[in-house]
Amino acid sequence: MFKFSLILFLQLMFSLVVFAQQTDRDINEENISFYTEKYDACSSIEEMEALRVETTKLSLLNDIAYAKAIIRRGEGKKALIILADLSSQALSSSNYVKGEYYGAMGSLSYSSENPEEAIKYYKKSVFYLRKTANKGDLQSKYTSLGMTYTALKKYDDANYFYKKAIGLKAHGSIKNNLYLELNMALTKSSMGILAEAKAHFMEALILFKNAPDKYAEIRTIGNLGDIYVKQDSLKIAEEYYLKGLKMAQENGFELGRVRFHNSLATLYKNWNNLALAYKHQVAYDSLRNELDLSNIAKETAELEKQYELSITKIELKTQKERTLIITAFSILLFCLVWFLFYQWKVLKRKNSVLIRNAAKLNLAPKEEKLLKSEQLKIIESLEKLIITDQYYQNENITLDRVAKKLNTNRTYLSEAVNESYSIGFSKWLNQIRIKESIKLLSHPENDKYSIEGISKMVGFSSISAFNLNFKSITGLAPSYYRKNRLNPSKST
Numbered sequence: 001m002f003k004f005s006l007i008l009f010l011q012l013m014f015s016l017v018v019f020a021q022q023t024d025r026d027i028n029e030e031n032i033s034f035y036t037e038k039y040d041a042c043s044s045i046e047e048m049e050a051l052r053v054e055t056t057k058l059s060l061l062n063d064i065a066y067a068k069a070i071i072r073r074g075e076g077k078k079a080l081i082i083l084a085d086l087s088s089q090a091l092s093s094s095n096y097v098k099g100e101y102y103g104a105m106g107s108l109s110y111s112s113e114n115p116e117e118a119i120k121y122y123k124k125s126v127f128y129l130r131k132t133a134n135k136g137d138l139q140s141k142y143t144s145l146g147m148t149y150t151a152l153k154k155y156d157d158a159n160y161f162y163k164k165a166i167g168l169k170a171h172g173s174i175k176n177n178l179y180l181e182l183n184m185a186l187t188k189s190s191m192g193i194l195a196e197a198k199a200h201f202m203e204a205l206i207l208f209k210n211a212p213d214k215y216a217e218i219r220t221i222g223n224l225g226d227i228y229v230k231q232d233s234l235k236i237a238e239e240y241y242l243k244g245l246k247m248a249q250e251n252g253f254e255l256g257r258v259r260f261h262n263s264l265a266t267l268y269k270n271w272n273n274l275a276l277a278y279k280h281q282v283a284y285d286s287l288r289n290e291l292d293l294s295n296i297a298k299e300t301a302e303l304e305k306q307y308e309l310s311i312t313k314i315e316l317k318t319q320k321e322r323t324l325i326i327t328a329f330s331i332l333l334f335c336l337v338w339f340l341f342y343q344w345k346v347l348k349r350k351n352s353v354l355i356r357n358a359a360k361l362n363l364a365p366k367e368e369k370l371l372k373s374e375q376l377k378i379i380e381s382l383e384k385l386i387i388t389d390q391y392y393q394n395e396n397i398t399l400d401r402v403a404k405k406l407n408t409n410r411t412y413l414s415e416a417v418n419e420s421y422s423i424g425f426s427k428w429l430n431q432i433r434i435k436e437s438i439k440l441l442s443h444p445e446n447d448k449y450s451i452e453g454i455s456k457m458v459g460f461s462s463i464s465a466f467n468l469n470f471k472s473i474t475g476l477a478p479s480y481y482r483k484n485r486l487n488p489s490k491s492t
Contacts, residue, residue, distance in 0.1 A: 031134060032100050033173065035065035040213060044252045045073055060089055060097050068104045071111050072215045074254025079108055096137075099129035103141055110144075111255060115151045122148060135171035140179065142168070147183040150190055158187050174211045178204060182220055189227055198227050214251045218244050222259055234271060241267065258287045375416040381406050382413070392432050395461045399425050430469045433458040437470065441482045451478050 042048040052066050063086055067079040083104055090101040106121035122145045129138040142165035149158035165172075165180050172180070185200030201224045208217045225240035241264050248256030261284035268277035385391045385405060402425075403410040417425045437458045440446045449457070455466030455478075470478045 032061045032065050032137065035062045036068065039065055039069035040215070042069075045070060045075060048073075060086060060093055061100065064090075064097070064100050064104050068107055071104070071107050072255070073252055074111075074256075074258070076108055076111055079104075083108065095128040095131040096134055099125045099127075099132065099134075099141070100137065101125075102128065103137075103144070106141075106144060106148075110148055110151070115148045118148045119145065119152075135168050136173055136176055139165045139168035139172045140176045143176070143180045143183050146187065150183070150187045153190065155187060155191055162187070174207075175213060175216075178207050178211050178213075179216060181207075182216060182223075186223055189223060189230075192230075194227050194230055198224065201227070214247065215253055215256070218247050218251070218253055218256045221247065222256070222263065225263060229267065234267060238264070238267060254287060258284060261287065374412070375419055378406060378408055378413060378416040379420050382417070386429065386432055392429065392436065393457065393459045395456075395459050397429060397459065431473060433460060434470055434473045437466070437478065438474070438481070441478060442485050447482070451482070454478070 038051060039048050042051060048066065048069055052062070063082060067082045067086075070082075071079045083101070086101065090097055102121045102125035106118045106125060109115070109118035109121055122141055125141045126138065126145070129141060132138075142161045145161040146158045146165065149155070149161065162180070162184050169177055169180070181200055182204050185197045185204070188194075188200070189197035201220050204220050205217070205224075208220075221240050221244040225237045225244065228234070228237035228240065241260050245257065245260035245264070248254075248260060261280045265277050265280035265284055268274070268280065271277075382402065385402065391397065391402075391405075399410045399414060403413045406413065414425055417423070417428055421428050423431075437454050440449070440454050440457065446454070451466075452463040455463050458466075460466040460469070467478060470476070470481075474481065
């Protein structure tokens with residue numbers, strides 16, 4: 001009964017643990033890259049919108065991937081609307097979806113020239129993604145944090161998160177590892193380590209052949225142009241800026257156009273080519289106003305307030321649910337512990353009775369049996385031989401051998417035992433042996449002998465036979481009896 005209760009308890013504990021884990025377990029969802037790769041392959045916003053409509057697997061991840069893709073194309077305001085609409089759904093979804101949603105908000109803030117806000121979002125993204133098995137996506141967020149801290153010129157913080165990203169390199173995709181290298185190169189460039197930065201960027205341009213990403217490639221070209229500016233190689237820088245501007249126009253990357261117009265305006269101003277400087281400055285101002293980057297930043301901050309309010313409400317609800325679960329679990333655990341303790345007390349009382357009974361084991365003949373004089377003589381002789389003379393210690397006792405020693409035949413001996421004890425000879429002999437073993441086990445001075453040694457001393461040929469007969473007669477294992485034996489003085 002006690003074993004059954006213990007098994008039941010363990011099963012219930014396991015079920016409760018599994019249930020508790022399930023309350024925080026992420027839904028096994030597809031990686032966002034399933035959608036991101038499709039959008040990255042599009043050549044225009046129109047193509048992306050068509051793909052979004054045609055996508056058969058409509059999901060939060062699909063919409064988040066679409067928002068991230070159009071952010072990179074300069075459609076921040078449209079992305080903000082999409083992400084605002086998704087906020088309530090994202091909050092009630094898995095940790096992975098939450099992490100990717102915050103990651104998209106971080107990208108939006110970064111593109112809106114609000115790196116401080118971007119860091120807040122990226123850190124929230126990391127918080128949720130660390131709870132999932134998606135190490136590759138976690139790596140990309142560490143990289144994004146490094147990139148954002150670089151924009152703030154906080155290079156120690158940037159390198160800290162780059163190191164974390166490097167630690168997950170084995171889990172990252174080719175593109176994620178490529179972005180890591182690109183952003184580390186950008187950081188080295190900002191720190192003035194131009195030779196290393198240039199080498200990383202040049203290597204990246206080669207890698208883009210195996211991992212095409214026009215957006216990242218355009219950024220890399222722009223970063224190389226910046227390095228050549230720092231090295232006073234303005235002509236080479238101009239070539240890279242013009243190449244990047246052309247690629248941005250061809251691929252519909254409006255933010256890229258903003259970036260290169262600004263870079264060219266500055267370059268030509270320093271070059272004292274005021275006509276070209278004015279041309280690109282006008283284009284830069286026009287595009288910036290058209291994209292409404294400053295308003296996007298304000299609206300993103302407002303969305304943050306609304307979002308935080310929603311988070312608070314959901315967290316309170318979740319906390320209440322967890323409290324109820326913990327309370328129910330505690331009550332059930334208390335009941336189970338009390339039940340097991342009760343069972344243990346019952347078992348202990350039962351075993352105490354068995355120990356006392358074993359110590360007083362009585363194998364005397366049945367008084368109500370009226371034996372024949374011949375049978376009585378046989379029983380008296382048998383008890384003297386087996387008990388008084390300790391013949392029970394002999395492992396090779398058989399009915400025939402005992403009958404021969406008593407000068408009788410096995411039939412008369414067997415009948416006499418059956419009439420006197422209402423059991424067969426073998427069973428009676430084993431009872432005698434067990435009774436003698438109880439005497440030995442009851443005294444501490446015999447603790448120097450093992451259980452097997454005791455079994456040999458009383459005539460059993462094997463420890464298994466001894467254990468089986470001891471348990472059958474007393475209800476206890478010999479080891480348990482020895483451990484919990486009564487004081488011999490109290491057992492008389």
